[in-house]
Amino acid sequence: MKDRKKSITLPLNSISLMYWLNLSVEKERKFENSIRKELTVFKTKHNDFLLIEGYDLYFSMIKQKPDMLVTFVIGDYPSELEARYAAVRELLSYQRSAWVTKIQQIKILHTTYKQSKNTLSYKLGIPLRKVDNFMLDEGIPIKIRAKAAECDMGRLANSISRSELNPRLKNIMYEFVTYPSEHIYCLTVHSWELARTMLLENQSELMKLPYQDIRFLIVRHAIEYVKRSKENFQSDIKNFSKKAPIPLFRAPSPTIRNQEETKKFVFH
Known part of the structure; x- marks a missing residue:
């Protein structure tokens, strides 16, 4: 009984x-x-x-x-x-809800109760990668933290936060960790590394440009560039297997044509 x-x-x-x-x-x-x-x-x-x-x-x-x-x-x-x-x-x-609360409660277990990431993963029954997505830097705006946790983009959000980019460029980059993996503007490790390099090398000149122009450059020369390179590489593999001639240069895929079109994608 x-x-x-x-x-x-x-x-x-x-x-x-x-x-x-x-x-x-x-x-x-x-x-x-x-x-x-x-x-x-x-x-x-x-x-x-x-x-x-x-x-x-x-x-x-x-x-x-x-x-x-x-x-x-x-x-x-x-x-x-x-x-x-x-x-x-x-x-x-x-x-599908309470993302800020989840971040706060897991942080309490980690900081107040001194629970390691491995222990959190085991006790909560979630992958270690998922634990990392909830361990977001305090310097990241709270709305960005919530969306990044929801989209499993916590690691990249922290990488942006800890980078040498100035605050204005960080705030522009944060938008791209608020999209799910299937979204066309979702940031990846490779597109982030490329964007970070270009932004750091041109920081002073970029500061003279408005938000939308900087965003356009990130989309075109980092996010879309990485996707286009991947597509071209896969296409070349198929052409090699078919023994088809491979063009030296391939026309870029369609991209956003003007700044006005980008406004509807901006995260607030």
Whole structure:
């Protein structure tokens, strides 16, 4: 016979929280079928009850009646650290939201609780690369950090942050870590290395140009150039295999023709 779970009945608004989960109406509807049926708490050394699991259920209930009496399950966590890991694992299950909160909570585990990246990867059940994507420099604007974490671009965002580029050029480069990998303007390691070299070598001249002109140069001579080189290389391989003649120069692929066209792609 299984042990009965320990529980306690308390007003909903008397519970301490690790974080706030701000779900839009649309997102709440998506969670309706998968919503947690239990609210699980951990009793801290200060005799407070900290909500660990069931944040989606908690925030859907508290909108209705904040002081309602609710039965909470007392979680059988061996320590507050393990309870926090359980809470962050649930937080990571919200795959399309709360990116800033995820960054903050993983940072707390890393800095306050001195958890290594390898331990975080193991305990949270995510690849080490994913952990790196949440370890973003404080100097990166918060909106960029959130988008970079969402798009798995944290490493490149940190590389831009730690580069020798001046702040203006860094802010322009940050746009390109806010796109998913399939986007035409998504930055790669190779296009970043090329862009960084060109920007550093021409920094003083670039400072005389407006934002849109600099962005255009990055797109044309780094992001599109790398993609075009890759396409040309693959095309040459096919031509060699077919023993077809290979042109010495290949016309560049269509690119953005004017600055006006780029404005709709700018990240704010």
